[in-house]
Amino acid sequence: NLNNSSGVIVGGNVSSGFNFNGTQTAKIGGTLSNTNINQNSVTTGLATSDPAFRVNLTQQKSLLTSSLTDLSQTMKGLDSNSAVTISGNRATFNATPNADGVAVFNLTAAQLDSFGEVQFNLNGADTAIVNVSGENIRLNDNFLGGTNNLGEHVIWNFPDAKKLDLTTAWGGSVLAPTANATTGNYIQGSAVFGNLVQNGEMHIGTYSGGYNPPSTPPGGGTPTPIPEEALGLFALGTLGLLWARRRRARAAA
Template sequence: MPRFLNLFICAFLTVAGLTLGATPSLAGPLTAAEVLSQFNVVTFGNLNAFSEIQGRTLVTGNLGGKLSTYYTRPSEVNASNYGALTVGGKVTGALKTIDGNGDAYIAGNAQNMHMNGGTAYIKGTVISNVTGNQQIVPAVDVPNFKPVMDQLSTDLKGLATTSTVTISGKRATFTATPGADGQAVFSIPNGDAFFKSTNEITFVLGGANSFIINVGGSSMTVIENFLDGIGATIAPMAIWNFYDATSLNFNREFYGTVLAPNATISNIFALNGSVIAKDFTPLGAVHLASYSGPLPSGPKAEIPAPQSAALVGLALLALCTIRRRRT
């Protein structure tokens, strides 16, 4: 083979190796605060959606369910290097629409998706009915947010209680006594008993800029109404930390971030804030209200090791070098 042609082929293969090693969804690790800021929904298992999720969504397992829409309020979503939708498994069920020119990254097979301006990057097979821009890619990396969110739940549980919850009739009043950082910490050791004994919630803000509500118990159904518009006020400032929960059912509109990394969650009416769950079946919408208060510092989430473009390219280059020496 002529030397110039051999060099051309080597150069082509090296560049090809760099290109094939690229992983478009690789966006880097995040802290717990960054996860809550950048994502509206994160599940460590499956998402079976039936409604609207206004912000960014990450599903570690499979995305199924009926008609659902994602990324419907792009102008209100905090900046991120992640796409509008990331799925670690497959996409099945009825049509999933990704709005707002948002991109989707699907590690498994995909069907019944409509990209409204963005691009679907799919590692698996397009089974049927994926409309709009799409690309088949060699890899889709899904970050492992579970350890940092578990740690956040543990850290929040360990905070000293500074504020009180009183019950009068069926009304629960959360009276905030914030610390120097403006944070008010509440404790509800028996969440099941609390939610069964009340049907109204109000807050006395007390100048607090954030509210951490630590809730014990494994299985709860929430039917509380938030009074006098207080829900909309506290939604971006509150985290409900269901640290032991395995099952949560929200049968009223709810306000504040729901942190329940080991729970299966369902809702009938809107949840206003980020939802961190094991598995999630949203029958009602999930609205943006990203938590903006202080959090304990912690480690960043891990991401899978990407295919190394550099190593692929160097390996091909080495093979070419050996070939040249032999010719």
């Protein structure tokens, strides 16, 4: 179901079944089937009828891929300032934010697999970044107290992930730009994947914190200019765009 959103843009065909509820606009590059349009505005065949449609999507993909991957790697390089306490089957995340309101946790995929319950204490943090290293990720934990309000402030970052499987309701936005992901339950927050087989919902409560990526990547490095064109950047994508702009400015200096 797509409920009262700003709409959807799809480059190819839609055949898995959409329900458009409310008033919104859908732009489809190919064909549309098994879909309840209701009172919404839907245009199909744009990849053929409008050459600029495919060009714009290709440019947007390039920008999103590069900027969000860079953002994920930048977060990976942040030093931890907050502690995770693992006791039995429970992990307690106690945020100790810095002066900018940012808390950083670092753990491995093996550590993530070692518990089944998550207790998150933001303690006033505007943004809590949880960096999880490892190529194979399983998200199958239960969130004590529920998932509400975590997506706006918690970013689970999986910078090395190649495969990600989610089976339980997940609290917090997920940044895994190189992962082939499969979701079997909902995510309460923003989500970025390399590829996605979606069998669960995406709930509102997307990231809304004020985190600003550093102008210089942790550990240094030479920035590479990124194209400016992007359409419809969403949630975490705006952070990636900010990072891309800062990289371009530094490269031009």
